[in-house]
Amino acid sequence: MGDKRTELEQLGEFRLIKHLTKGFDVKNKSTVFGIGDDAAVLEFNENEYRLVSTDSLIEGIHFNLMYTPLKHLGYKSVVVNISDICAMNGKAEQITVSIAVSNRFPVEALEELYEGIQLACKHYNVDLVGGDTTSSLSGLCINITAIGRVKKEKITYRSGAKEHDLVVVTGDLGGAYMGLQVLEREKEVFKTNPEIQPDLEGHDYIIGRQLKPEAREDVVRFLEELNVIPTSMIDISDGLASEILHICENSDTGCYIYDEKIPIDGKTSLTAIEFNLDPATCALNGGEDYELLFTISQKDYDKIKGNPHMTVIGHITDKKDGKYYVDKNGSVIELKAQGWTHFNQ
């Protein structure tokens, strides 16, 4: 190892993965696409690809059991993986679940966790096919791998966006982040005075967005029904800004995103203001909404126009035009990713 010591936060997650995996080459013809998209793409038959995605949720980093019910956590841990399969325009069919857990958890706690996992399996019609349960010295780690399918002609990578394409986002953004702020605030209140009941009233929507997100499999179906194949797609786990930058980087393009077009629920905005935060900033950088962000050719615009699940928020430009968002005053500001960088914590 020598004497050199480079801290993990100097690289950050994305550069770290790139750095660590740069020497790896592909040897099997069944491997179509490896690292660098929402899921790996494998080919086992003529008509379709299989998609593989994997994600870990670590106690103290991704969730806090003070306010995360285990059943919700189980549900969410499945959803975040299914969302990755959706982001390739696919349908998840199998998952494996690996749990490492310390003996401070009783069997009943794991039963609750698995209840949530089972609920998600039912809801998304996914089979639990394997896993591993082991002990840890402290805390709970959940790792889920999802396997899905997509017809070859429908697969969407992050890399297919073209100049003039429209940038579309599903649902609304920033809610999960504001839900987390409310939960964190009430946790602090509780720590100071355990007698005070948490004040979550009026925050059901955003707390639900944080604790029990859904993967937009419905949107994948809508797109099929509308006969739209996005030119690129990604799911919003780290915040809109970070995700659109991934699309631009992988597609070798620029983009313009319009602040005033970003869909934000009224309850998200109100809570943001209550916290002295700019709602648009929460939507841009908040993360964990698990909505889909995709680009479509302008010729497909009429097919999605007026669709309540989809909002056009900008367009793709030539790479040399840069990556910008235009705020409500018309100021043009360079987009920067300020998503989750766990290694800084």
Added chain:
Amino acid sequence: MGDKRTELEQLGEFRLIKHLTKGFDVKNKSTVFGIGDDAAVLEFNENEYRLVSTDSLIEGIHFNLMYTPLKHLGYKSVVVNISDICAMNGKAEQITVSIAVSNRFPVEALEELYEGIQLACKHYNVDLVGGDTTSSLSGLCINITAIGRVKKEKITYRSGAKEHDLVVVTGDLGGAYMGLQVLEREKEVFKTNPEIQPDLEGHDYIIGRQLKPEAREDVVRFLEELNVIPTSMIDISDGLASEILHICENSDTGCYIYDEKIPIDGKTSLTAIEFNLDPATCALNGGEDYELLFTISQKDYDKIKGNPHMTVIGHITDKKDGKYYVDKNGSVIELKAQGWTHFNQ
């Protein structure tokens, strides 16, 4: 959750998984076999099955970084998954690697870990296709999922053993366990007096068995060349006794295993005696050898007779005849699993 609290160690790993996953049903026709074997079995085309296995290695539970070089750890974490694919008579083609790591590790440490992973990928001709790198509050957790292939007519489950079949084991057993004992002893010496250099001389073989095991992909090839399809197969991760009991339970049979037939390397035996342990007990309960344990029809005996990689150690009996091993004095002793039960730690 109610007031009931059942400790994890009351169930143990295998019963716990069974308990937690009992309510899950299979909904997708691509799912052929889910939980309960070395790997899940999926069907994506006419001629072959895809196999999926997943395994976690947790710092402080599965490895101790005081004596485990990170490069070896990376190599081993791939091997244990490939071994599961071998146990289904398959060939691994892809892996995903998820790492959770605390900031006490510098980038250089992860580089070493990935060097080992890369070495294993090269050696076993496997593609790294995805993963997740995140932070943890303490320690290092590695989760690997392997995907492999097997021709439909060649797949071997744990459940196919029949009365009169021969029980065969590859390589030799107990070495990995004795290697661990030596490493643990030297760790204690070091803790008492850090000036003393570890005394590992003469123990290269067993330490190698512990730190850098190999998956017996060569045996899967030999079996193909010999035109032998085992009636059942499992890999030895938890110790021979535990694994043969899995085969018997899944196949609904009994068995007789002969102590004197169990292949044990001389260096393993010598070290066992040095530690006042019975070599056969180490082979029966030691675990982590990652050899293959399989059963074959008697008609195939001539094909494997004299093969230096395979040793017949017993035979399968009717279930009502029980599961026994016969020790060197001819005493017949009931087989009990004393493998790794991490939750007791």
